[in-house]
Amino acid sequence: MAKEVKLFGWYGSPVSRRVEFALKLKGVEYEYIEEDLSNKSDLLLKYNPVHKKIPVLVHNGKPIAESLVIIEYIDETWKHNPILPQHPYERALARFWAKFYDDKCQPALWKSIWSKGEEREEAIKEAYEHLNTLENELKDKKFFGGQDIGLVDIAANFIGFWLGLFQEVSGLELLTEEKFPKLYKWSQDYVTHSVIKEKLPSRDRMIAYISARFEASSK
Amino acid sequence: MAKEVKLFGWYGSPVSRRVEFALKLKGVEYEYIEEDLSNKSDLLLKYNPVHKKIPVLVHNGKPIAESLVIIEYIDETWKHNPILPQHPYERALARFWAKFYDDKCQPALWKSIWSKGEEREEAIKEAYEHLNTLENELKDKKFFGGQDIGLVDIAANFIGFWLGLFQEVSGLELLTEEKFPKLYKWSQDYVTHSVIKEKLPSRDRMIAYISARFEASSK
CATH class of the missing domain: 1.20.1050.10 (Glutathione S-transferase Yfyf (Class Pi); Chain A, domain 2)
Structure with missing residues (x-):
């Protein structure tokens, strides 16, 4: 269900790639939406009104911003191949x-x-x-x-x-x-x-x- | 077992108090060690060599620094009265x-x-x-x-x-x-x-x- 997970990112961004690495480690399929950082989409601004920045992960319509916060979310939602240690x-x-x-x-x-x-x-x-x-x-x-x-x-x-x-x-x-x-x-x-x-x-x-x-x- | 948990803090510090609030919410007993911020103890510097700052929580001899990191640790270690939501x-x-x-x-x-x-x-x-x-x-x-x-x-x-x-x-x-x-x-x-x-x-x-x-x- 690729459509369940969307990532708003930018090609060259290390923080955007962090999220892609985490999704890939989990084997989670996602739809990738490339943002033009000089002309950000209305959807990005809607999903991250506080920082107006990529990356934003949208899972079942619910947005999450901040790459490290997103990675913890990914790790808690898809528990196989853990990214954080267990203890x-x-x-x-x-x-x-x-x-x-x-x-x-x-x-x-x-x-x-x-x-x-x-x-x-x-x-x-x-x-x-x-x-x-x-x-x-x-x-x-x-x-x-x-x-x-x-x-x-x-x-x-x-x-x-x-x-x-x-x-x-x-x-x-x-x-x-x-x-x-x-x-x-x-x-x-x-x-x-x-x-x-x-x-x-x-x-x-x-x-x-x-x-x-x-x-x-x-x- | 108050001696299991030690907190290195400073009386007036909001970040130090964050940890005290979290411990208190959990009902965890702890030994509090007040630091003189103009003359930090050798123990504090040993336990937090990267930032050399309070607060530091020491649980069974193992130190953790950064107040938000400490609070997540407290929440994961003593699971009653959750501080973070469950979902x-x-x-x-x-x-x-x-x-x-x-x-x-x-x-x-x-x-x-x-x-x-x-x-x-x-x-x-x-x-x-x-x-x-x-x-x-x-x-x-x-x-x-x-x-x-x-x-x-x-x-x-x-x-x-x-x-x-x-x-x-x-x-x-x-x-x-x-x-x-x-x-x-x-x-x-x-x-x-x-x-x-x-x-x-x-x-x-x-x-x-x-x-x-x-x-x-x-x-």
């Missing part, structure tokens, strides 16, 4: 690290990529610190979730795929094999995971998009 | 609004209180907008959680108790009965809820603390 303490740790990623790591990475001068230097310093925290948290696990991917891996998907592309286009070096060997290895394992690789955006299309954005921002 | 969709909405409070509403309120000039005007405008969103979300419910308090009520506890004190000391008027009648009524019902009122800080002590902070910031 409350392990669940709390997964939520802690996903929140750490969103609150601390992602803003510092984004600022490292887009800001200038002193602000950029500060952001890079902070990004290194957060990447180092994640490097230590990985310990000897293949994924943050252990042997298979879980909430934290999906939350950190920008590091797995997008960060490398931004680095390639901008020349910025944050995540390298030398500096963060475990996290680098994780990023390789993440993008080659059978479910993830099937749902990643096209590398070439993303490189073209990022290059165009950099060109526009330097004008 | 996945209602749970998603509760998580969405708690996150909205933390990500949008609280920063705007804090900035309205402490910033100056144009930044303050902008923050007040934003705070009104977010309070209005919450006003609309309350609809005709007594609490965000319905007939009894739940995750969103506890998340918004700053509005319930602390905001009024800051308004009293600073003269700032954000939450008033005229502007936000439902939210104002909610704040009255919240602070007189049998569990909440028992665990609120002393009004006089908080007024003295806030007054001292304002005085120090104006020097």
Whole structure:
């Protein structure tokens, strides 16, 4: 019943892809609606009036926004192939690290990529610190979730795929094999995971998009 | 077994109190450890090395940080008197609004209180907008959680108790009965809820603390 589940997303968005990865991990069929972010649909604005942002999942007509909230909903609604661990303490740790990623790591990475001068230097310093925290948290696990991917891996998907592309286009070096060997290895394992690789955006299309954005921002 | 559960907190902190309200709602006994925020204990830094902040809950020797993460842990560990709703969709909405409070509403309120000039005007405008969103979300419910308090009520506890004190000391008027009648009524019902009122800080002590902070910031 593909029509039961609809996802409003945008092709190149890491948060939109988070939801696609979760649905794919569960084997849930869904209808995907691509949004034009410069001209958002009335339906998106109706379904997410507070933030007016993708992704929005609509299940049996009921909308949910915020990618991590959506993933918890997916995990509670379709219980096979769990994305969060089963034990409350392990669940709390997964939520802690996903929140750490969103609150601390992602803003510092984004600022490292887009800001200038002193602000950029500060952001890079902070990004290194957060990447180092994640490097230590990985310990000897293949994924943050252990042997298979879980909430934290999906939350950190920008590091797995997008960060490398931004680095390639901008020349910025944050995540390298030398500096963060475990996290680098994780990023390789993440993008080659059978479910993830099937749902990643096209590398070439993303490189073209990022290059165009950099060109526009330097004008 | 009070020793099984320890909470590292600070007397005047809304996020620390969130956890106390949740424990109290569950009837879980705990040992409370007051932190000196200007000289944090080695134990706190050991238990929350990433953020170095209260609150930290330690259950059977295992630490958890971040108040909303802790509340979900409490709700999953002691299942009676549920704090989150039972149905996945209602749970998603509760998580969405708690996150909205933390990500949008609280920063705007804090900035309205402490910033100056144009930044303050902008923050007040934003705070009104977010309070209005919450006003609309309350609809005709007594609490965000319905007939009894739940995750969103506890998340918004700053509005319930602390905001009024800051308004009293600073003269700032954000939450008033005229502007936000439902939210104002909610704040009255919240602070007189049998569990909440028992665990609120002393009004006089908080007024003295806030007054001292304002005085120090104006020097």
